[in-house]
Amino acid sequence: xxxxxxxxxALGMGASTAVRAESVVILxxxxxxxxxxxxxxxxEVTRLxxxxxxxxxxxxxxxxxxxxxxxxxxxxxAIDTTNGQxxxxxxxxxxxxxxxxxxxxxWFVTAAYRLDHIDIYRADGFRLAGRIFMDGLPSHLAxxxxxxxxxxxxxxxxxxxxxxxxxxAIKWVAEVGKAPAGVIMLPDxxxxxxxxxxxxAVVTVDPKDGAVSxxxxxxxxxxxxxxxxxxxxxxxxxxxxxxxxxxxxQDMRVAGSIRVPGGPDCMxxxxxxxxxxITQRFLRRVAVVDLAQMKVVxxxxxxxxxxxxxxxxxxxxxxxxxxxAASTEPVTR
Amino acid sequence: MSGFLDGWIGIQNWxxxxxxxxxxxxxxxxxxxxxxxxxxxFFMLGVVQIVVIALGMRLLxxxxxxxxxxxxxxxxxDRVYTVLNKLGxxxxxxxxxxxxxxxxxxxxxxxxxxxPPRLEHLVPWLRDHxxxxxxxxxxLFDFAAYWVHRAQHRFSWWWALHSLHHSQRQxxxxxxxxxxxxxxxxxxxxxxxxxxxxxxxxxxxxxILMIGRLIExxxxxxxxxxxxxxxxxxxxxxxxxxxxxDEERHIQDHNFAPVFxxxxxxxxxxxxxxxxxxxxxxxxxxxxxxxxxxxxxxxxVFWRFLGALVPRFNRA
Numbered sequence: 001x002x003x004x005x006x007x008x009x010a011l012g013m014g015a016s017t018a019v020r021a022e023s024v025v026i027l028x029x030x031x032x033x034x035x036x037x038x039x040x041x042x043x044e045v046t047r048l049x050x051x052x053x054x055x056x057x058x059x060x061x062x063x064x065x066x067x068x069x070x071x072x073x074x075x076x077x078a079i080d081t082t083n084g085q086x087x088x089x090x091x092x093x094x095x096x097x098x099x100x101x102x103x104x105x106x107w108f109v110t111a112a113y114r115l116d117h118i119d120i121y122r123a124d125g126f127r128l129a130g131r132i133f134m135d136g137l138p139s140h141l142a143x144x145x146x147x148x149x150x151x152x153x154x155x156x157x158x159x160x161x162x163x164x165x166x167x168x169a170i171k172w173v174a175e176v177g178k179a180p181a182g183v184i185m186l187p188d189x190x191x192x193x194x195x196x197x198x199x200x201a202v203v204t205v206d207p208k209d210g211a212v213s214x215x216x217x218x219x220x221x222x223x224x225x226x227x228x229x230x231x232x233x234x235x236x237x238x239x240x241x242x243x244x245x246x247x248x249x250q251d252m253r254v255a256g257s258i259r260v261p262g263g264p265d266c267m268x269x270x271x272x273x274x275x276x277x278i279t280q281r282f283l284r285r286v287a288v289v290d291l292a293q294m295k296v297v298x299x300x301x302x303x304x305x306x307x308x309x310x311x312x313x314x315x316x317x318x319x320x321x322x323x324x325a326a327s328t329e330p331v332t333r
Numbered sequence: 334m335s336g337f338l339d340g341w342i343g344i345q346n347w348x349x350x351x352x353x354x355x356x357x358x359x360x361x362x363x364x365x366x367x368x369x370x371x372x373x374x375f376f377m378l379g380v381v382q383i384v385v386i387a388l389g390m391r392l393l394x395x396x397x398x399x400x401x402x403x404x405x406x407x408x409x410x411d412r413v414y415t416v417l418n419k420l421g422x423x424x425x426x427x428x429x430x431x432x433x434x435x436x437x438x439x440x441x442x443x444x445x446x447x448x449p450p451r452l453e454h455l456v457p458w459l460r461d462h463x464x465x466x467x468x469x470x471x472x473l474f475d476f477a478a479y480w481v482h483r484a485q486h487r488f489s490w491w492w493a494l495h496s497l498h499h500s501q502r503q504x505x506x507x508x509x510x511x512x513x514x515x516x517x518x519x520x521x522x523x524x525x526x527x528x529x530x531x532x533x534x535x536x537x538x539x540x541i542l543m544i545g546r547l548i549e550x551x552x553x554x555x556x557x558x559x560x561x562x563x564x565x566x567x568x569x570x571x572x573x574x575x576x577x578x579d580e581e582r583h584i585q586d587h588n589f590a591p592v593f594x595x596x597x598x599x600x601x602x603x604x605x606x607x608x609x610x611x612x613x614x615x616x617x618x619x620x621x622x623x624x625x626x627x628x629x630x631x632x633x634v635f636w637r638f639l640g641a642l643v644p645r646f647n648r649a
Contacts, residue, residue, distance in 0.1 A: 179363040
């Protein structure tokens, strides 16, 4: 019932989709909407309707569009990465919970969390190449740097699956720990890091065979990664503990920790590298972390269960790079 | 208002972090993390509803009841039903039973490439009119609930379950939740699947349930009040609970609508009058529910249901 008030306020603010750069796009997964928050004033400028249960987003390989994925209406709404203007809608992408492009931009993969399958598309025209049914809630995904393999965590069955992009064949399936969620490939292309939401740690996994070779304790409910941008450090949200860990992947240690209450989840960094924005799923807010101080300096009300987050850029020409696929598919910038 | 909302979310978050989240983590149930958070809100809204019923509605009922309070002991078991329902105990059981079924149906339909329609896609104007959209979904949901209610009276096996609701001789604001668990399960299954197909969002679904059930609690009040053709009120709905007589054998085949009487008006089942009638059912074996507690009613009515399905189980 409270959402009426919020929606009424949002509608009162108008529904123009063109906004200035450095505005922040937040997907309100339980409100069927996305919020545009102004970075400078730290206020929600507008809230716009978006399909149903939008969770994650991905930047197209040419860097010009962000695809906002609605899981129940099976579509991707493409908005301009510089001004948020809606450009087109890609339909018939079934249950696109998590999504991302391979590094060469040729493959587009979605994880259908609710419907238990992984879809591999040829990115050119979003042509479905293969659908692989995998029990156990496929949730997050990452690519190797040479665009041959996609790795998908299966949250309910404690496993990770590796799929060959060209043949869509299963390379291996391996148990890695309780409720694996966020997964990243490190720049050396030799180590996968997997966050264990059912535990308080991340594990290092060999991309060749899925063998677990290391473990780093972080915080309860380890969930989602995001690159700091130096090729060495990654942020990790710990949903139960209500913290974000800064992981040094070279020394494999926790280099810092930031208290972020309310089930912190997806993240993005401002172009100047000064602020980390994090959705607080349970508080219906997005937190702003000052990275110099390593603490939350603002928490801005948005819609219900905010999930994916993306900061619009004044200059968004990054050809051939999956800048922030699903806001969780980090590559070094 | 934002302060109130922040306070509400703060309490929800505190309950979740202090009680629910550690349990989920301990027992490896992290895939239920988000639904469990929403369940906490369901619980909190249930507390609010109980307070509204116990303090607000009961006060009006005591002041303006047209039907003299008879055996007070009859109402006690209805309070148990209300507490178990509003605080989420029965809904949790129903959810656990219904979830695999409704999810599988959704899966099969979605894999076939069928996506649920949304009113906003058909009428883009609705995208910018959230309140109108919500009311339309509410009306659609209520339309389905109207026909489910008619089915509860139409089929003997379903009536065997639903008759528990009608067996109460002292219909009050506590009576709405007096239902058999299997009846709750069947109604939930039909309405959830319907909601999936017409595009009612999960969040709206919960809100519709909350508002609808509160209106239904009031429509069971022992108060001579009505909202006309707009919303179902106590006078309108108490007629549906009226005891059949020789002159009015089919009196309960009227006024089925849960929230919007328009369905009864459209489909010829509306009956408006101001006559005060006793409530309950004439059949002695159903009326006997009044002498039983919650467990006794659940067991007896389950056998009644089985007996209606398979005659050899008939114990009446």
